[in-house]
Amino acid sequence: MFSCLLQTILISPSLGAATVNASYILAPSSRDIYPASLRTVNGSVSNASNLVLDHGHATFLGNSAVTLDFGKNVAGLVSFEVFSSTNSTEYIGFTFSESSLWISGEISDATTGTDAPLWFAVSEVGAYTAASEFSRGGFRYLSILHNTTGSVQLRDVSVHFTAMPHIGDSAMGDYSGYFHSVDEKLNRVWYAGAYTNQLCTIDPTRGNSIIRFTGGSTLPGTNMNIWYNNDTIANGTSALVDGGKRDRIIWPGDMAIAVPSIFVSTNDLISVRNSLDALFILQEETGALPYAGYPFSKLGLFSFTYHLYTLVGLYNYHLFTGNETYLSELWNPFKKALDFSLSYVDDSRLMNVTDTNDWGRFGMSGHNIEANAILYYTIGLGIQLADVMGDSSATSSWQQHAVAIKEAANTRLWDAAAGLYRDNETTTLHPQDGNVWAIISNITSNSSQIASISRKLSSRWTSVGPPAIELADTVSPFISGLELQAHYLAGQPERALELIRFMWADFMLDDPRMTNSTFIEAYATDGSLHYAAYTDDSRISHAHGWSSGPTSALSFHAAGLGLVSAQGKIWAMTPQPGDLETVEAGFETGLGLFSARFKVDGSGWQYIFQTPKGTSGSLSVERPECDGVLSLVSSDIGSENRTMIVEGYPLAEQPPVKERIVITELQGGDWDATLTCS
Numbered sequence: 001m002f003s004c005l006l007q008t009i010l011i012s013p014s015l016g017a018a019t020v021n022a023s024y025i026l027a028p029s030s031r032d033i034y035p036a037s038l039r040t041v042n043g044s045v046s047n048a049s050n051l052v053l054d055h056g057h058a059t060f061l062g063n064s065a066v067t068l069d070f071g072k073n074v075a076g077l078v079s080f081e082v083f084s085s086t087n088s089t090e091y092i093g094f095t096f097s098e099s100s101l102w103i104s105g106e107i108s109d110a111t112t113g114t115d116a117p118l119w120f121a122v123s124e125v126g127a128y129t130a131a132s133e134f135s136r137g138g139f140r141y142l143s144i145l146h147n148t149t150g151s152v153q154l155r156d157v158s159v160h161f162t163a164m165p166h167i168g169d170s171a172m173g174d175y176s177g178y179f180h181s182v183d184e185k186l187n188r189v190w191y192a193g194a195y196t197n198q199l200c201t202i203d204p205t206r207g208n209s210i211i212r213f214t215g216g217s218t219l220p221g222t223n224m225n226i227w228y229n230n231d232t233i234a235n236g237t238s239a240l241v242d243g244g245k246r247d248r249i250i251w252p253g254d255m256a257i258a259v260p261s262i263f264v265s266t267n268d269l270i271s272v273r274n275s276l277d278a279l280f281i282l283q284e285e286t287g288a289l290p291y292a293g294y295p296f297s298k299l300g301l302f303s304f305t306y307h308l309y310t311l312v313g314l315y316n317y318h319l320f321t322g323n324e325t326y327l328s329e330l331w332n333p334f335k336k337a338l339d340f341s342l343s344y345v346d347d348s349r350l351m352n353v354t355d356t357n358d359w360g361r362f363g364m365s366g367h368n369i370e371a372n373a374i375l376y377y378t379i380g381l382g383i384q385l386a387d388v389m390g391d392s393s394a395t396s397s398w399q400q401h402a403v404a405i406k407e408a409a410n411t412r413l414w415d416a417a418a419g420l421y422r423d424n425e426t427t428t429l430h431p432q433d434g435n436v437w438a439i440i441s442n443i444t445s446n447s448s449q450i451a452s453i454s455r456k457l458s459s460r461w462t463s464v465g466p467p468a469i470e471l472a473d474t475v476s477p478f479i480s481g482l483e484l485q486a487h488y489l490a491g492q493p494e495r496a497l498e499l500i501r502f503m504w505a506d507f508m509l510d511d512p513r514m515t516n517s518t519f520i521e522a523y524a525t526d527g528s529l530h531y532a533a534y535t536d537d538s539r540i541s542h543a544h545g546w547s548s549g550p551t552s553a554l555s556f557h558a559a560g561l562g563l564v565s566a567q568g569k570i571w572a573m574t575p576q577p578g579d580l581e582t583v584e585a586g587f588e589t590g591l592g593l594f595s596a597r598f599k600v601d602g603s604g605w606q607y608i609f610q611t612p613k614g615t616s617g618s619l620s621v622e623r624p625e626c627d628g629v630l631s632l633v634s635s636d637i638g639s640e641n642r643t644m645i646v647e648g649y650p651l652a653e654q655p656p657v658k659e660r661i662v663i664t665e666l667q668g669g670d671w672d673a674t675l676t677c678s
Contacts, residue, residue, distance in 0.1 A: 024187055026072055026195035026517050027172040031161040036071035039141065042105065050155065051144075057083040057155040060092070060146035065105040067143045068157065072517035073098055073543050075137045075199050075244050076162040079129040082122045086150035093117035093147070094130075096139035098245060098542035099513050101529060103141050110539040111227040111246045112210060117145055122152055133230035135162045135206055138199055138244030138543040140515045165203040166238040166270070172198065176267040177587035179554055181580050185505035186497070186554060192509060193551030194265035196518040197258050199244035199543040201271050204278075207233030207241065208248040210295055231295050236274035243521065243541035250275045250293030251546075252309035253359050257481045258545030259313060260552035263320045264561075264587045272317055273326065279310045280333055287333075287340030291357055303357035304341065304371045305364075308378045311337055315381040322566035322590055324388065331389050338382050339394070341375055342401055349408035351375050359478055359546075360522070360533035361433060361470040366424040369413045369434030376405045377441035388566070409438075410445045419452035423470065431470035432457065433479045439486035451656030454490035457483060458499075464527045465503040472532040473525045477508065481549020488557035491622070491658040493578030496557070500550045508547070519547035559585035559596045560607075564617065567591045571617035571668075573609050574660075591615060604628060604675035615668035623659040624648045626677035630661065636669035646675070 034054065041048045043064030050056045051068060058066070078094050095117045096108040108115035118136075120128050130136075142159070146152055164172050179190040209231040233239055233250055240258060242251040259272050275293070282290040282297050289307045290297040311334055318327045344351045350367040358364045364371070379402045386395045413421045420430035421438050435453045437443075444450050460467055465475035466483055480503065487496040508519050513529055521544040522531040530537050555561055560575030567589035577583050577598045586595030592612030599606050604624075611617060619632065626648040633641040646661065 024191040025173040025175065026191060027164070027198055028074075028161055029170055029173060031076075031169045032158055033070065033074055033076070033161055034158050035068035035142065037069045039067040039069045039103070041066050051157050054156065057153040059151055059153045060144070061151040062149060063147050065143055065145045067103050067141055070140055070142070070159070073138050073140050073199060073244070073515035074159055074161060075135070075139070076159040077130045077132065077135050078118065078142070079127065079156070079158050079160060080154050081127050081156040082125050083153035083155055084125060085122050085152050088123040090122050090148055090150050090152050091119050091146070092122050092152055092154065093119045093145035095143040095145065096136045097141045097143075098138050098515055099529060100141065101513050102538045103143060105143055105145050107538075108136075108227075109245070110536050111208060114536065114538060115227045127156075129160070132206065133228050135203075135229050137163075137202065137229065137246070137248055138518070138541065140517075140542075162203065162206070163199045163244065164201050164238070164268070167268075175265050177264045177555065177585070179264075179551075179559070179585045181554075181558070181583040183497075183501075183580060185501050186550075186558075186580075188509060189500055189504045189550045190265075190554050192504075192517055192519060193261050193548035196543050196548045197240070197262050197545045198266065199518055200241050200258065200545040201238055201268060202241055202244075202248060204234035204236060204239040204274065205230070205232045206248070207231040207239075207295070208246060210247075210249075233294050234274045234278035236270065236277075238268075238271040238274060239278065240271045240275045240545065242544060242546065244518070244543035245541050246539065247292075247296065249296050250278050251306070252279055252289070252292070252313055253303075253306045254478070254544070254546040255313045256309050257478060257547070257549045257552075259316045259320075260556070261545070261548040263316075264552050264555040264585070267320075267588060269317065269321055272313070276310070276313055276317060276330075279313075280330055283333055283337065287336035289337050301357050302355045304344070304351065304353045304355060305358050305374055307337065308341060308371075308374045311378050312374075312381065315385060318385065318388070319563055319566055320589065322569070324566075327385065328389065331385070331391070334382065334385065335394055338378060338398070341378075342398075345401060345405070348412065349404040350412065351405070359433070359476070360474075360531075361431070361468065362472070363423060363427070363429070363470060366426060367412065368424050369409060369421040370423075370431060370437050372405055372409055373434060373437035373441040373443045376402055376409070376443045377437070379405075380441075406443050406445070409443050414449065419456045421453075429470060430456075432466055432468045432476070432483065433470060436479060436482045436486040439489050440482060447657040450490045454487050454492050454495065458487070458492075458495050461499070462525045463502070464507045464523070464525065466499070467525045474522055474532050475503075475525055476522050477504075477519060477544070477547035477549070478522075481547065481553070484549050484553045485557070488553060488576055491576070491660075493558065493576035496553065497578045497580070500554075504550050515542050518543035520544065521547060554583075555585040555587060558583050559598065560609075561585055561587065561594050561596055563589070563594075568594055568611065568617075569615055571611055571615060572620065573607075573611075573617065574620040575607055576622070601674070603677040606675075607673040608671070609673075610670050611668040613668050617666055617668070618662055618664045619666060619671070619673060620660045620662045621673065621675070623661055624675060624677065628675055628677040630673065630675050632663060632671060632673045634669055634671050636667070648677075
């Protein structure tokens, strides 16, 4: 039982931007970046180390090459200076690779197909820079090639960093959000996720043109694919795309993970808005939204799930910005799009999926649990936005659909024997994507289902991550990022943290085939860098925003910083530190700073949090195993302070989803919640 007493002790917790080790921030401090080390030398190259140390020139003689390592994934335009060249037919070429697997003197890893080197005719001394359409969106390794009989002397090889084009040259590392914990793996992962999304933020006139030119040139090696990043994919000065190297196109599914992680780190929401605009402008008269942005949209493909992800993106943009003017401009398109999805609900009371396109998975069709869970989730978001817009015209039918979809999903698709949802009525497959979305959307009917899904999914983990069995032998960081959320929502933070540590830190950062800085798009359950959705493994992106899920999960769930309404006018502090003895995070909205710090303290713990004045919210903490006193005090004059006597319970008696103590009607300000076990 709990009882409330007046607490008269006042404290003044000090919260603000944490002091973060600068080494965590991977964004460069200048747009002119230089190689970190020399990896290999092939053939006759004298003084090759000068290309790193910048102590002078290096001389390439005959068929020769060097590979330079930037130490992390970078993006931009290659520049260099020719000190001397022996004749008028000399060429210098460059190849690019994100992974050490694809370092080559003949090809670059694939954008549309295996790419030819970028060649320069260097008959004259002087400075050379790649044309803007040959900005390379992601590479850690840069190989310099010389394949003629003469010699060339080079120096000052560098890259002009082109990601985050709308941010000042020295401000790319000035994050508005932060994270820190006692666990160095988690710290590195959080900032790598932030940097991954920075590489995925590009000049919208430098999108992938999705064309392949072959042959027709006298330059060596050009009977292979020549890549061009010169298509305009959005208006404005920046846009959020799926990957730095490829596709460099706006994909709404990727935004479901990338946008929340951007919000808690860089808060670069103008790029998000530009990308949303580019999707909504392509809406058809039927209400259908594109599978992806231009130029991919020219293919005319439709995806039931990605159509809904665009609507989720608009909700998230409004949640993080509170921009009601923008919401009002897109409110009718939102309603039209949601009604389009609902038009596919048949007599089963579930949406019948008739197009197979999704995140790459196989078998998307029929009364699919993933698609229906996302639809159920989006209806809930639509009802919330309708309240903001003061528009009740559609919400009655939406609510009726939501009730019916939830009941039908549990009647038709829940497999009690397996403790998981089936993909549809015609299969025994229990997919990762549909089951994590079942928890996130709350389409489940009880807490036992949530506990079962979390437990069953974690029991399937391989040594490198959860299998997305709906796509053969794939580990999908996109769907696994959603799985992180599902474990937190199931009250299992230890599982979420374990997954981040061995999948994102140990494998996706520290495996020698990775970039040690950004997160890969997908790979296989045996740890090979193979993705079942592609025929060419060099096509896999190593900087993909849909893989940055831990960044938002650690801020929202581990540190407990939750927004309930736009900009956090209403908030919910729900810390789930798991096994972390210390964890802190913060971010900003237009209303001000939201920050929190959890620390195991003696026989209990302390949770200090700060929210802007004029806001209100709640605190939810896990019911402890001990009996004790929970005090909640504020330094703000006139704030109510509370003390609760809490009754703990032994670990053996804990329910499948752990109980929580919820304290409501808190006003914005500085708060200190302390549990002292008796």
